[in-house]
Amino acid sequence: MSEFAQFADRLKRPIDVKLHDFQRNERLRHLIFASQLTPQLLEKLRRMADMIRQLSRTKEGNLQLKQLLAHRRAMLYFSQPSTRTFLSFMAACQILGITCNEVRDPKTSSEAKRESKMDSIRMFSSYFDVIIMRTPEPNFAECCAYLMNELESREMRSVPIINAGSGSDEHPTQALLDMYTLMRTFSTDYSRESKQSRFVELQSQTPELKPGIANKTYLFCGDMGRGRTVRSLAYTIGQYPNVRLLFVSPSHETLRLDEQTKKRLRALRADIHEFDSLDAQLEGQPILAQADAVYMTRIQREHNSTQDDSDFSKIDFSQYQLNPERVARMKIYAPILHPFPRDSVMGEIPTSVDMDSRAMYFRQARNGMWARAALLVHLFDAADELFMLHNGR
Ligand code: ASP
Numbered sequence: 485m486s487e488f489a490q491f492a493d494r495l496k497r498p499i500d501v502k503l504h505d506f507q508r509n510e511r512l513r514h515l516i517f518a519s520q521l522t523p524q525l526l527e528k529l530r531r532m533a534d535m536i537r538q539l540s541r542t543k544e545g546n547l548q549l550k551q552l553l554a555h556r557r558a559m560l561y562f563s564q565p566s567t568r569t570f571l572s573f574m575a576a577c578q579i580l581g582i583t584c585n586e587v588r589d590p591k592t593s594s595e596a597k598r599e600s601k602m603d604s605i606r607m608f609s610s611y612f613d614v615i616i617m618r619t620p621e622p623n624f625a626e627c628c629a630y631l632m633n634e635l636e637s638r639e640m641r642s643v644p645i646i647n648a649g650s651g652s653d654e655h656p657t658q659a660l661l662d663m664y665t666l667m668r669t670f671s672t673d674y675s676r677e678s679k680q681s682r683f684v685e686l687q688s689q690t691p692e693l694k695p696g697i698a699n700k701t702y703l704f705c706g707d708m709g710r711g712r713t714v715r716s717l718a719y720t721i722g723q724y725p726n727v728r729l730l731f732v733s734p735s736h737e738t739l740r741l742d743e744q745t746k747k748r749l750r751a752l753r754a755d756i757h758e759f760d761s762l763d764a765q766l767e768g769q770p771i772l773a774q775a776d777a778v779y780m781t782r783i784q785r786e787h788n789s790t791q792d793d794s795d796f797s798k799i800d801f802s803q804y805q806l807n808p809e810r811v812a813r814m815k816i817y818a819p820i821l822h823p824f825p826r827d828s829v830m831g832e833i834p835t836s837v838d839m840d841s842r843a844m845y846f847r848q849a850r851n852g853m854w855a856r857a858a859l860l861v862h863l864f865d866a867a868d869e870l871f872m873l874h875n876g877r
Contacts, residue, residue, distance in 0.1 A: 490574075499517060519723070527667075533872055557584070563589070564619055605631065616646040660859060702718075730756075733801045734803075772810055780806055
């Protein structure tokens with residue numbers, strides 16, 4: 485797209501070089517790629533999300549949280565369909581007292597009068613203090629961050645950009661909430677004050693279960709080719725030591741994991757394996773029985789070409805359905821995650837699994853609200869105030 489041409493050189497750089505542009509010392513300036521979510525930052529955000537969750541249990545805590553960022557305004561620019569990401573960002577803003585506004589259909593903005601997307605973004609930055617954006621174009625959020633950096637370097641008004649889903653590319657805030665869910669699941673210190681941690685309970689039944697994200701096997705299943713949430717989560721988990729990543733999809737080039745992603749994951753030293761059925765085995769053991777967590781995704785049919793439609797009619801998609809019989813083969817503690825929406829026709833997770841204690845997907849969606857609120861506190865540099873509120877409870 486021609487309006488991105490001015491950033492072409494920056495776009496071409498390797499990811500590791502780019503990351504520096506989105507940081508300001510220890511803090512994120514923009515969140516564009518999941519690789520910015522380092523284990524250290526995730527630990528900080530996890531603690532903050534837990535504090536926000538705890539504070540919001542009381543009316544007093546809620547009112548205090550509402551003051552935290554009451555002087556800030558957010559623009560939610562979502563030109564691609566979204567339910568959970570949009571609503572959970574809006575709820576996160578409401579928790580922190582941030583006023584939100586939204587543009588969901590560019591036809592209602594001056595883009596309909598041939599205004600460039602970059603001009604629209606710069607206009608948003610005149611009125612709002614953060615831009616949270618989801619667009620069909622893969623590099624758009626990244627280019628917006630470069631534009632904001634240019635303005636900042638000239639001491640002009642500039643605001644943080646949050647990538648809330650960029651085409652088929654990345655979805656870093658989904659990785660953030662997926663990680664928050666996994667970190668809570670595999671943590672000894674998570675419990676409501678009154679209840680024993682579920683983890684501690686499960687550990688007494690399966691002593692091999694250890695806390696933390698490292699040294700575990702993660703199974704991903706479904707549309708590995710077009711699932712941006714899979715890529716973003718895999719890049720994040722891949723930063724932890726000794727992780728095994730199992731990818732299950734039909735062996736069709738549209739649906740299996742792309743070479744570029746595999747290369748990046750290998751560079752992180754993740755041990756990666758691919759399979760074409762949930763019933764496959766690795767080293768003589770069923771993969772489902774080896775997984776410490778299972779991440780299901782839907783087949784993203786809206787992106788199909790006519791050729792895909794015809795090819796997919798020959799695929800047996802029941803191989804990618806986590807039905808109760810398959811759940812029964814999983815470890816008793818292994819959480820089942822899904823970024824949602826799930827496909828109610830294909831049923832990659834049938835509703836009969838919803839009441840299983842491992843079905844974590846509804847909790848995972850709620851976790852999005854806490855994790856995104858923590859991200860906003862971090863971006864606006866209000867972590868110290870949050871700690872003070874929490875400690876003064
Ligand atoms: N909600 C996720 C996304 O925006 C997953 C999906 O659409 O299947 O990528």
